[in-house]
Amino acid sequence: MSDEFEVGDFDSDLAEEYMKLNMSVVKPEDVSSYSSKVKINKFSFCSEDFRDYIPCLDNVSLSVLRILEISEINKLSSTxxxxxFERHCLRKDDPRLNCLVPPPEGYKTPIPWPKSRDKVWFSNVPHTCLIDDKGGQNWIERDNDVFKFPGGGTQFIHGADQCLNQISQMMVPEIAFGNHTRVVLDVGCGVASFGAFLLSRNVAALSIAPKDVHESHILFALEHGVPAMVAAFATRRLLYPSQAFE
Known part of the structure; x- marks a missing residue:
């Protein structure tokens, strides 16, 4: 690894403003050795309104940032x-989040993989709207303090694992999960059961879902231990090159 680095340009005004907000300068006793010491102050937690906050995606309830992000959406000529559902970030002069997003009340250390494929703590993702809306599709169910995932979905109510078995039995050598097929894009992932069962077959699946009325899609995917991101296929392409997925 090289120890020679070229330092690029930076906004000195922005750096100075950040120093004033988040750092305090402590002058050392021995000024001959040091010009100054910098101590970073601790960030406080944001209010409860920010519990499910995702920057640029307007999912904050009753907050200044939400109002500003909605104003950006209202400027669109068409929806x-x-x-x-795409990213609409704040302008440069708008207020910024200067606190830590709080975890859900009663948050626990996530259940480790591979057990997390089948269940996660309810307290870590305390959203039940998917049970109400998708209960008949075998997506998710609650059992006391855990959510359980039977493995179903809109396209495979009998289970993602059975669906993958049927695909494997099609005798198509180009598929060969874990060999020819190793990187998969799961669009509209639901609770990411499809991606979770693909991981069990040595396939890395990136699960994607938009921020919509079911805000907990990606949260369930991440609690599973499945790579996931909030995104929508609308007018902008994803940040991946062509043929990145098989």
Missing amino acids: EKGEK
Whole structure:
């Protein structure tokens, strides 16, 4: 590894403003050795309104940032193609989040993989809207202090594992999970059971879902231990090159 680095340009005004907000300068006794010491102050927790906050995706309840992000969405000439589900970040002069997003009340250390494929702590993702809306599709169920995932989905109510078995039995050598097929994009992932069962077959699946009325999609995916991101296929392409997924 090289020990020679080229330092690029930076905004000195922005750096100075950050120093004033988040750091305190302590002058050492021996000024001959040091010009100054910098002590970083601890960040406080944000209010409860920010518990499910995702930057640029307008999912904060009753907050200044939410109002500002909505104003950016209202400036769109059209939302017919799902533009409102895409990222709309604050302007440079708008207020910024200067606190830590709080975890859910009663948050526990996530259940480790592979057990997390089948269940996660309810307290870590305390959202039940998917049970109400998707109860008949075998997606998810609650059992006391855990959510359990039977493995179902809109396209495979009998289970993602059975669906993958059927695909494997199609005798298509180009598929060969874990050999030819190693990186998969799971679009509209639901609770990411499909991606979780693919991981069990040595396939890395990136699960994608938009921020919509079911805000907990990606939270369940991450609690599973499955790579996931909030994104929507609308007017902008994903940040991946062509043929990145098989």
